[in-house]
Amino acid sequence: MGKAVGIHLEIRGLQKRFGERLVIENIDLQVREGEFVAIVGRSGCGKSTLLRLIAGLETPTEGKITQDNIWVQGINPAVRVMFQEPRLLPWQKVSDNVALGMDGKTEDIEERTSQILQQVGLEDYKDEWPAVLSGGQRQRVALARALVSRPRLLLLDEPLGALDALTRIEMQQLIEKLLQKQGTTALLVTHDVEEAVALADRVILLEEGEITLDLPIPLPRPRQRNSTKFVSLAGRILDRIMQTSANESSRQVL
Amino acid sequence: MTSGFRPGRTVKFMIPWSVPVGLVILWQLLAHFGWISSRILPEPAGVIQSAIRLTESGDLLRYISDSTSRALVGLVIGGSIGLVLGFFNGFFPVAEKLLDTTIQMLRNIPHLALIPVAILWFGIGEESKLFLVALGVFFPLYLNTFHGIRSVDPGLIEMGKVYGLRGWTLFWKVILPGAMPSILVGLRYSLGIMWLTLIVAETISSDTGIGYMAMNAREFMQMDVVVLSILLYALLGKLADVLAKGLESWCLRWRVNR
Numbered sequence: 001m002g003k004a005v006g007i008h009l010e011i012r013g014l015q016k017r018f019g020e021r022l023v024i025e026n027i028d029l030q031v032r033e034g035e036f037v038a039i040v041g042r043s044g045c046g047k048s049t050l051l052r053l054i055a056g057l058e059t060p061t062e063g064k065i066t067q068d069n070i071w072v073q074g075i076n077p078a079v080r081v082m083f084q085e086p087r088l089l090p091w092q093k094v095s096d097n098v099a100l101g102m103d104g105k106t107e108d109i110e111e112r113t114s115q116i117l118q119q120v121g122l123e124d125y126k127d128e129w130p131a132v133l134s135g136g137q138r139q140r141v142a143l144a145r146a147l148v149s150r151p152r153l154l155l156l157d158e159p160l161g162a163l164d165a166l167t168r169i170e171m172q173q174l175i176e177k178l179l180q181k182q183g184t185t186a187l188l189v190t191h192d193v194e195e196a197v198a199l200a201d202r203v204i205l206l207e208e209g210e211i212t213l214d215l216p217i218p219l220p221r222p223r224q225r226n227s228t229k230f231v232s233l234a235g236r237i238l239d240r241i242m243q244t245s246a247n248e249s250s251r252q253v254l
Numbered sequence: 255m256t257s258g259f260r261p262g263r264t265v266k267f268m269i270p271w272s273v274p275v276g277l278v279i280l281w282q283l284l285a286h287f288g289w290i291s292s293r294i295l296p297e298p299a300g301v302i303q304s305a306i307r308l309t310e311s312g313d314l315l316r317y318i319s320d321s322t323s324r325a326l327v328g329l330v331i332g333g334s335i336g337l338v339l340g341f342f343n344g345f346f347p348v349a350e351k352l353l354d355t356t357i358q359m360l361r362n363i364p365h366l367a368l369i370p371v372a373i374l375w376f377g378i379g380e381e382s383k384l385f386l387v388a389l390g391v392f393f394p395l396y397l398n399t400f401h402g403i404r405s406v407d408p409g410l411i412e413m414g415k416v417y418g419l420r421g422w423t424l425f426w427k428v429i430l431p432g433a434m435p436s437i438l439v440g441l442r443y444s445l446g447i448m449w450l451t452l453i454v455a456e457t458i459s460s461d462t463g464i465g466y467m468a469m470n471a472r473e474f475m476q477m478d479v480v481v482l483s484i485l486l487y488a489l490l491g492k493l494a495d496v497l498a499k500g501l502e503s504w505c506l507r508w509r510v511n512r
């Protein structure tokens with residue numbers, strides 16, 4: 001299997017308005033091929049909107065998004081999105097949900113589907129309807145569906161939100177392993193700073209529609225979560241988030 | 255169900271039928287002891303005898319099959335027009351703008367009010383009955399298909415597009431199954447209207463079918479045959495409903511209760 005090459009993503013002067021509300025103010029961002037960028041920020045700061053813009057599900061009010069120097073408008077077939085909700089088709093069995101939109105030989109699809117289901121720990125559920133799964137299991141199916149087709153650009157919107165701590169770490173390791181193997185470019189939205197530092201090559205902080213922090217994570221993989229460097233990086237990001245929100249609330253008091 | 259009375263399979267099957275069967279037994283007893291006059295209601299035994307007689311002559315089967323085929327052909331014609339138009343208007347807002355007001359206006363005319371028109375246009379032959387049945391079943395199927403298409407979760411459609419589904423595949427995998435619950439509701443409504451329309455149309459003007467059998471019997475004061483035809487309508491209606499329910503539970507088997 002040849003190594004799929006990730007997309008080189010470039011965003012310039014991006015702005016998005018919904019009516020009067022300015023959600024994305026002005027974003028410039030470069031993501032190298034194969035780079036893994038985590039986006040953190042408070043609820044409602046525009047993280048999902050940014051991913052939707054990149055996926056071509058929203059049209060920018062201003063600015064340009066290019067993939068491999070090509071200005072993409074509309075949905076790019078090389079991109080896969082894992083939405084904030086699982087969005088499984090209730091009328092398809094788990095394995096058919098995972099295989100959605102894959103093309104190729106049937107045996108090949110079946111093999112890859114059952115392999116990825118095994119990796120997310122749901123091989124016993126492949127013939128079940130999504131309705132019988134728990135919330136976390138549904139999320140893992142959605143993750144499997146996003147990963148199985150080896151996209152060139154992967155957009156993950158809080159993929160592990162509904163999982164317990166243990167499964168969460170397992171899934172983080174799975175994402176890390178698969179993306180490195182496939183060379184996929186990835187953007188991960190998360191509210192868990194530790195998750196961002198564990199997975200990403202770079203962590204970006206989004207505040208009121210602007211990037212206010214862009215921090216490389218130069219730690220070797222696999223990352224030790226209790227190493228001093230790890231802890232201090234995570235602490236810095238967290239401090240930064242808290243600091244601005246503290247400023248905001250003091251501003252409100254004045 | 256964890257405790258208490260747990261009926262077996264056959265018992266479970268028999269419970270819903272116990273009331274109608276009980277009523278028939280009561281009826282037989284009342285008629286037998288002369289509590290109700292046979293001019294008003296004949297004995298069940300008499301109804302059964304006339305059923306046997308008509309079966310032997312072959313008339314009964316012919317009437318049933320004529321009525322059933324009218325019902326089905328009318329359903330297929332009216333239903334498929336309703337489905338197609340429902341999809342069409344569901345997908346294309348322009349088409350909806352153009353046609354929906356007209357359809358809503360027509361919907362408010364009771365289709366049975368068109369019986370005289372149908373007879374003038376088509377005579378008392380097959381066409382007038384098919385026309386009325388088709389017209390009757392059209393509206394519930396149209397409305398529910400349209401509503402079904404519009405109520406498919408937009409998040410799923412968006413997901414489908416991101417995962418590379420286009421055109422027909424998007425329709426087969428996402429939109430049609432999403433609209434299915436609503437379409438099936440429309441189908442069950444249509445089946446009810448189908449029998450109702452057919453009964454009225456056959457009773458008013460016909461030369462074959464169950465309704466004709468009833469009207470013919472009335473002229474000759476054969477009360478047992480009149481009752482037989484009413485029972486037949488009840489049974490056929492129930493049969494249609496059972497089939498529709500079966501179709502529903504097969505199509506919607508993904509709706510698992512947990």
Ligand SMILES: Nc1ncnc2c1ncn2[C@@H]1O[C@H](COP(=O)(O)OP(=O)(O)OP(=O)(O)O)[C@@H](O)[C@H]1O
Nearest residue numbers: 018021023041042043044045046047048049050084
């Ligand atoms: N289609 C839309 N129309 C109007 N406003 C919208 C639309 N989509 C998003 N918004 C607004 O944009 C803002 C950012 O929304 P977004 O979903 O991007 O936030 P988020 O950072 O993903 O938040 P969370 O962490 O809670 O998921 C919100 O105030 C939201 O109300």
Ligand SMILES: [Mg+2]
Nearest residue numbers: 047048084157
């Ligand atoms: Mg969001």
